[in-house]
Amino acid sequence: MMYEMNSGLQLARAYVPSQVFTQRFSAMEGLSKGTIFPELYMPYRPRRY
Amino acid sequence: MWIYEKKLQYPAKVGRANLRMAKYLITQYGGPDGELAASMRYLTQRYTMPTGQAKAILTDIGTEELAHLEIIATLVYKLMDRATVGEIEAAGLGAYYADHDKALYLVNGEGVPWTAAYIQSKGDPVADLHEDMAAEEKARATYEWLINLSDDPDLNDTLKFLRQREIVHFQRFGEALQIVQEYMDSKRIY
Amino acid sequence: MNRDQVAALKELMAQEFTALEFHLYLDTHPTDQRALMEYNEACRQLMVLKQRYQQCFGPLTFCETSGYPWQWIEEPWPWQISY
Numbered sequence: 184m185m186y187e188m189n190s191g192l193q194l195a196r197a198y199v200p201s202q203v204f205t206q207r208f209s210a211m212e213g214l215s216k217g218t219i220f221p222e223l224y225m226p227y228r229p230r231r232y
Numbered sequence: 233m234w235i236y237e238k239k240l241q242y243p244a245k246v247g248r249a250n251l252r253m254a255k256y257l258i259t260q261y262g263g264p265d266g267e268l269a270a271s272m273r274y275l276t277q278r279y280t281m282p283t284g285q286a287k288a289i290l291t292d293i294g295t296e297e298l299a300h301l302e303i304i305a306t307l308v309y310k311l312m313d314r315a316t317v318g319e320i321e322a323a324g325l326g327a328y329y330a331d332h333d334k335a336l337y338l339v340n341g342e343g344v345p346w347t348a349a350y351i352q353s354k355g356d357p358v359a360d361l362h363e364d365m366a367a368e369e370k371a372r373a374t375y376e377w378l379i380n381l382s383d384d385p386d387l388n389d390t391l392k393f394l395r396q397r398e399i400v401h402f403q404r405f406g407e408a409l410q411i412v413q414e415y416m417d418s419k420r421i422y
Numbered sequence: 423m424n425r426d427q428v429a430a431l432k433e434l435m436a437q438e439f440t441a442l443e444f445h446l447y448l449d450t451h452p453t454d455q456r457a458l459m460e461y462n463e464a465c466r467q468l469m470v471l472k473q474r475y476q477q478c479f480g481p482l483t484f485c486e487t488s489g490y491p492w493q494w495i496e497e498p499w500p501w502q503i504s505y
Contacts, residue, residue, distance in 0.1 A: 196413065197362065199406020204447060204457045210436035210464075214242065217396025219443040225399050227376055227392060235484045238494075241439065243432055243505030288449040296442065306501035400446070407450035 234295070241299040242393050246310045247386040251323035254311035255341060256381055260304045260394075262338030262346035265370040267304055271297035273351040273367060277360045283415050286357060286408045290364075293401050300394055305336050307390060358416070361409040365402055372398035423503050427479055432505070434471050440464045 192198060206221050213219030216226075260266040274294030281287045312320075312334045320329045328343060338346035354360050375395035379388050423431075444461035451457060476486055480493040488494065 197365075197406075197409065199365075199403060199410065201407050201410065201450070202403060202447070204451070204454055204460075207440075207460070210440045211433070213443065214432075214436040214439045215393075217393040218400050219440055220400070220447075223400050223403060224396065227379060227395055229376070229380055237483045238500060239431060239435065239482055240500045240503075241435065243428075243435065243503075245505045285450055285452065289446065292442075292446055292449060296446075302500065309501050400443070404446050404450055411450060 234298075240303055240306060241296070242303055242390060244303045244306045244310075244390045245386045246307060247384040249313050249315055250311050250382075250384060250387070251315055251319060251325055253378075253382050253384065253387060254308050255323060255325055255328075256378060257304065257308055257311065258337075258339060259341040260371075260374060260378070261301065261308060261336065263340030263344075263374075264350045265367065265374050266340070266346075267297050267301040267371075268338060268346055269350040270367055270371060271295075271301060272348070273353075274364060276351065276353045277364070280353075280355050281357050281360075281412070283411055285411050286361070289404050289408045293404065296397070296401075300397065303390060303394065307387065308336060309334075311387075357412045358409065361405055361412060364405045365409070368398045368402040368405065372402075423498055428503065428505060430471075430475050430478070431503075434468075434475055437464065437468045437471050441468050 202220065202222065204220070207213065207219045208216060208221060208224075210219070216224050218224050262268055271294050274290040274297065278287050278290035278294065281290060315323075315334065317329065320326060320334075328337075328339075331337070340346075352360070352363055354363070372395055375391050375398065379391050379395070382388055382391070441461065441464040444457055444464060447457050448454065448461055472482065476482055480496055481488055
């Protein structure tokens with residue numbers, strides 16, 4: 184409970200921050216990227232072995 | 233109810249027929265972290281979600297996963313197109329051919345058929361949403377391993393699309409989890 | 423399937439994908455008015471594109487009217503198309 188008072192977050196609980204929509208890709212660019220939201224676009228960078 | 237649209241969600245293409253990749257990719261059709269498991273997990277869990285937001289997101293993502301199931305089927309179909317029996321056998325798909333010819337079937341990469349044991353429906357919305365978030369991460373990782381196995385840029389283009397969808401779905405389930413946790417807190421009697 | 427039809431189909435996919443993205447976003451952000459406006463606009467544009475596509479190339483879904491003979495059975499099906 185002390186933790187909750189300090190940060191607003193509780194222990195033993197998972198948090199994903201809520202997205203705030205501001206910008207978007209065009210329809211065609213969004214389709215090719217797999218999302219229309221720039222802040223959610225996280226392309227794969229393969230690891231080198 | 234559901235209504236079919238006679239189109240894919242994404243223009244799925246392959247550069248060339250490739251039985252080796254077909255053998256690996258089929259796991260996203262009927263494997264543990266595949267699209268059927270994803271769809272059935274969400275569409276089964278939605279009935280016991282406590283809020284309208286959570287019911288909606290499970291319904292909508294469960295439906296989108298059916299579109300992904302169709303994309304995977306299309307890719308496997310195209311990867312196996314026009315293969316000869318000799319090529320199928322050389323690619324290690326002889327046992328698959330004996331049971332299915334080149335038809336689509338719900339198995340993982342080793343031929344193990346799909347099972348409801350891949351999914352859970354716990355009745356506890358927090359536990360179920362955690363499973364859903366983990367499922368999205370496991371599917372994302374599977375697409376990354378498949379991209380590592382593939383040297384076909386056209387195939388990888390569609391695999392990257394599907395991988396990115398897992399990230400968006402994770403975000404939505406995470407937001408739903410927050411909404412559900414706050415709702416459960418508001419109902420709790422101290 | 424000719425290149426014009428494939429191009430029209432991709433345009434339709436892109437517009438429907440935009441609507442889907444806002445749809446999912448709104449499930450967890452039901453009071454975001456700007457996203458709601460984007461969603462409604464995306465749906466309006468999608469309806470126009472779908473009507474135009476179906477007039478040229480036949481029905482995409484249940485309960486779209488059909489010319490004679492029954493057009494739903496026409497090939498190619500989605501997995502047969504070279505995009």
